Amino acid sequence: MYTLVTVHAHLHSTLPLMTSLFSLSKQKQKRKHKKARMDAKRAAPPLPLLSPANYSKCKYSRRSLTSVCPLILFLLVIFVLVASRNYEKAHFIFSSVSSPKSAETTSLSPTQSSRIAICLVGGARRFELTGPSILKHVLNVFPEADLFVHSNLDENSFKLGLLKWAPRVTEVRIRRSTWLEETEGQKRVLTKNNSPNGIQGLLQYFDLVEGCLDMISGYESRGNFTYDVILRTRVDGYWTSPLDLKTFKPGSYVVPEGSRFGGLNDRLGIGDRATSAVALARLSLLPRLASAGFHELDSESAFKAQLQNANISFEEQRFPFCIVSDRQYDYPPGQYGVPVASMGSPGPLSGAKCRPCQPICKGRCLDQILPRLDYGWSWTEWRNGSLELCDGSKAWGEYWESTFDQIAGENAASVRRKVAMMGLEECVQGIEELKSKAVRWEGPDPKEICELKSPQNQLTSKKLT
Numbered sequence: 056m057y058t059l060v061t062v063h064a065h066l067h068s069t070l071p072l073m074t075s076l077f078s079l080s081k082q083k084q085k086r087k088h089k090k091a092r093m094d095a096k097r098a099a100p101p102l103p104l105l106s107p108a109n110y111s112k113c114k115y116s117r118r119s120l121t122s123v124c125p126l127i128l129f130l131l132v133i134f135v136l137v138a139s140r141n142y143e144k145a146h147f148i149f150s151s152v153s154s155p156k157s158a159e160t161t162s163l164s165p166t167q168s169s170r171i172a173i174c175l176v177g178g179a180r181r182f183e184l185t186g187p188s189i190l191k192h193v194l195n196v197f198p199e200a201d202l203f204v205h206s207n208l209d210e211n212s213f214k215l216g217l218l219k220w221a222p223r224v225t226e227v228r229i230r231r232s233t234w235l236e237e238t239e240g241q242k243r244v245l246t247k248n249n250s251p252n253g254i255q256g257l258l259q260y261f262d263l264v265e266g267c268l269d270m271i272s273g274y275e276s277r278g279n280f281t282y283d284v285i286l287r288t289r290v291d292g293y294w295t296s297p298l299d300l301k302t303f304k305p306g307s308y309v310v311p312e313g314s315r316f317g318g319l320n321d322r323l324g325i326g327d328r329a330t331s332a333v334a335l336a337r338l339s340l341l342p343r344l345a346s347a348g349f350h351e352l353d354s355e356s357a358f359k360a361q362l363q364n365a366n367i368s369f370e371e372q373r374f375p376f377c378i379v380s381d382r383q384y385d386y387p388p389g390q391y392g393v394p395v396a397s398m399g400s401p402g403p404l405s406g407a408k409c410r411p412c413q414p415i416c417k418g419r420c421l422d423q424i425l426p427r428l429d430y431g432w433s434w435t436e437w438r439n440g441s442l443e444l445c446d447g448s449k450a451w452g453e454y455w456e457s458t459f460d461q462i463a464g465e466n467a468a469s470v471r472r473k474v475a476m477m478g479l480e481e482c483v484q485g486i487e488e489l490k491s492k493a494v495r496w497e498g499p500d501p502k503e504i505c506e507l508k509s510p511q512n513q514l515t516s517k518k519l520t
Contacts, residue, residue: 169283171200171300172225174267174335177260177290178207181379182214183474184411184459185293187467190220192294192375193286198222201274201282205267206290207232207259208499210507214474215290216485219492226270227489229498235262240345249316249353251382257354261337268335274495285331287324289378293409295402296375300325304370308334308362311405312371313435318356319369322378322406333365334358340365373436375402377409384408384447387416387424393433394425395447399462404442407435410451411459414443479505 173194179186194202204227206215212229235258247253264287275281284303302309308326310319324334333340340361344352349360362369377396384393396409416424421437421444428434435442452458460468477485479502486501498504 174287186217188294201225219488226495246351316355318359321358377404386448412445416444
């Protein structure tokens with residue numbers, strides 16, 4: 056309707072110009088046949104704008120041909136487009152003529168028009184808790200994005216079947232973990248400190264991240280296109296509210312604030328194709344870091360070094376997610392300790408470690424503990440009431456399921472219970488559905504994945520109800 060009104064308005068504004076042009080043409084003809092033309096004009100009624108008589112005049116008058124005909128043909132094109140219901144093209148023609156800047160005002164923003172790849176990496180240890188939040192607050196927020204999943208095969212891989220509910224699944228790679236050679240250069244660049252599985256653990260993680268980049272590159276090559284935005288996040292991330300891609304900054308790589316551990320928080324990253332190509336090349340860029348003289352880096356400091364070494368700018372922002380961890384940390388945390396947040400914290404937690412717990416410290420209590428944290432290490436924002444602390448020195452506790460259910464809500468609780476009680480047949484069916492949905496699948500047979508379920512995963516907790 057808007058386009059028809061626009062065309063109608065332009066036609067009304069153009070008619071006076073047409074009348075003027077016809078008037079000039081007639082005045083020139085009057086010089087030769089003034090009296091005859093005046094008599095004919097008085098005797099004959101006005102001719103329609105596009106009558107055969109007018110078209111004949113236009114055809115045989117050179118000056119009319121150069122002035123009036125293009126305008127008539129232009130309007131004719133518009134009428135044809137409107138008649139064929141091609142309103143968009145008609146509006147584009149008019150707006151291009153009337154306002155050169157209109158193309159700028161109607162163009163989509165990069166985040167609205169961009170092609171997006173989401174890279175989901177890591178083990179599925181607690182995916183029955185984190186999966187529903189990733190589906191709700193990341194994948195369903197960007198239903199047109201292409202999802203790439205890269206994970207190691209283990210007793211928890213069957214939980215990835217929850218991704219059958221994702222809007223789009225482009226490629227899934229569930230690989231058998233193999234030992235990666237640790238070169239002398241890698242041993243110099245990296246440190247085993249603060250890594251649960253030492254340098255080998257870092258290499259395995261880096262290989263998962265870069266493997267996702269390889270998957271993305273292969274899909275781009277087969278489709279002859281390039282992604283505009285690549286988002287990398289972790290399988291063990293628990294999201295409390297939707298991801299906002301307004302945080303995307305072309306030319307910079309965006310990471311979460313805090314939990315820097317001597318470098319940059321590497322638990323989430325958003326960048327364009329060029330910055331992501333560097334940020335996700337975690338393994339292949341280690342030789343370059345060695346040549347540049349870097350040594351004894353942990354994951355976060357190696358991440359910052361590879362961006363700086365490639366002159367990639369970065370920006371820290373706050374994001375509404377945390378990393379669900381079973382690891383135990385000293386409580387209360389000291390200067391270089393690690394705070395463990397309750398999953399029920401208001402947030403945003405920006406990738407801090409978390410678990411389902413009844414918080415032991417919040418409000419003014421935090422003012423006595425968290426200012427001790429080193430800003431460049433494990434510091435996490437708490438001053439706006441975003442954080443509530445667990446006692447991370449102990450195991451999750453006997454009643455963690457009911458605590459999680461209360462925090463996450465009934466829908467997430469239902470998924471958790473379903474995964475806990477899942478039998479082999481149901482498990483195989485879920486993985487088969489994921490495999491069928493994926494454009495490309497690289498992994499074991501679904502039955503083999505489900506048969507790896509540990510007895511602990513197959514038992515239903517007595518505390519479920």
